[in-house]
Amino acid sequence: MSSTRTVTVASSQGLHARPAKLFVEAAQASGAQVTIAKGEKSVNAASILGVLSLGVEKDDQVLLTAEGENEEQTLDSLEQFLTTDHDSAS
């Protein structure tokens, strides 16, 4: 079993720099196996190099897949993370 969710990224820097690091930390902390995909390419969301190599920009659509404990809850929190602009606050 696994759950998926399509999310539009709101962060003005996309998933680079600080937002990428925070996203990977959140994925690692979830306890679930999470992948993030942009187009054809899918990577382990716990891998900062994988996430960076996707080159996700603002307004890109990404597909999140979670497998394991608390799938829906994990997807909820990661979706909320991605739809927040983390750069506007700083």
Next chain:
Amino acid sequence: MSELSGIGVGRGIAAGPVARMSPPPPAPADEASARSAEDETQRVQVAVAEVAAELEARGRTAGGMARDVLEAQAMMAQDPTLHDAVATRLQAGKTGEYAVHEAFAEFRATLEALGGYLGERASDLSDVSQRVIASLRGLPAPGVPDPGHPFILVAEDLAPADTALLNLDQVQALVTIQGGPTSHTAILAREKSITAIVGVAEAESLTEGQQVIVDAGAGTVITDPTQEQLDEAEARRAAHEAEAAAPITPGALADGTAVPLLANLGSAKSTDKAVALGAEGVGLFRTEFLFLSADEAPSVDEQRQAYQSVLEAFPGQKVVVRALDAGADKPLSFLNDAPEENPALGLRGLRALMANEQILTDQLTALAQAQENTEADVWVMAPMVSTVEEAEAFTALAKEHGLATAGVMVEVPSIALMADELLTRTDFASIGTNDLTQYTMAADRLLGSVASLQDPWHPAVLRLIREVGAAGIASGKPVGVCGEAAADPLLAVVLVGLGVNTLSMSPAALADVRAELKLHTVEEARSIAAAALTAATATQAREAAQGAAQKS
């Protein structure tokens, strides 16, 4: 105790234990491992954990933006994708060092291919890779050391990437084995007011933790000092700090002769700092920043706005704007895209502007408009002028556009030698000592292997400056200096003794130069300059000036 000598930057003094910057470990060879794959995996895991823990600890200490960068690096070290790539190579019988090297290099190439921001992260990854390899070999971590207490950084030389990571609360002074007075390290030290001595060849012998005193004013590193020497150094450090905090007065010699101290600015951003540090105007406003990131020249309107924002900060004061100085180390495709064998001797500076007159006239138009809208006293000057005809043509063009005061930079020996003829045809001269030294000594200022020739103390350079100073006195026209030489406090005194009226420098250097000028009268400045001129070498000129200055 022994004394090592080099070229001091500024007049600071500091004492503390040496921490050496370790070079990156050599790339590992692709050879079969003598250990089992399990042993290698274990070794790599330990090394990765150690590096990640260290990066995280440094991040906690650093805080702010640096913390994010360091924590992201710690995550890269422990990245699961990378771990898999390393594991595959270990299973194939590679050594831990080689597996790490190759797996990281593969990711580095991926990031570089993506370009932009990710391309920049590629160097972070190399840094992590080198740290892990150093740890596997039991070597100290490469890069800027972080012993956790204040230290004197000793390095072969510093790259911009190293200096960006320097923790200035901990680094008491910099000592580099390579490098001259215009090296990246010297420029950084001047900008940030860090005590520094560059080109200390014998610093190779300094060991980790050894106590030293770094005396930039004297250009000496004293090893294993006595308590008495340490006390004296501390007293001088405190005096220097008090001097830097002293109220800002206009630049002047001991007898009251005014020597206006001006700022070198490269964009509108640093104007506030220049004003705060007591700049009495701007002696060199570089306009390249408007052009370097552009595919075509910016419009008159864009230029006017940028010039205006600098001029507004200096009402009633002089702002010397340099026309676009492109070419050589700052190529611009829309100005000159013909490949040249010797760009420093090619179509650059005013030569390139005269070949693209529209760019020059747009710039002069924008500047004249900005002048209309502000209270600053706008002067304009041409870069890289070699002949009197070029100076005449530029001066006439600037006046046609309504700019009342037009002059030229003296960076080429030919125009320095013709200074008397030059100053009857233009309003002022500003000596750019970095290029003047490069062209006089025929030594590329960006080339480390000839850095020792790039020394403005060379008597050949001083003699050329004497020509310009004398022509200034004879004609009554102002002569300024706007190179790194003006930021060297003792050399600044020599320049004034040679007839220079104004000194322009990075704002951080103003306090030291202001303090040194106050120690000498104009007569003393002339005899210090005369002493330097009698020397046969740059080192002798510096020593002769130091000797004469101590007497005054």
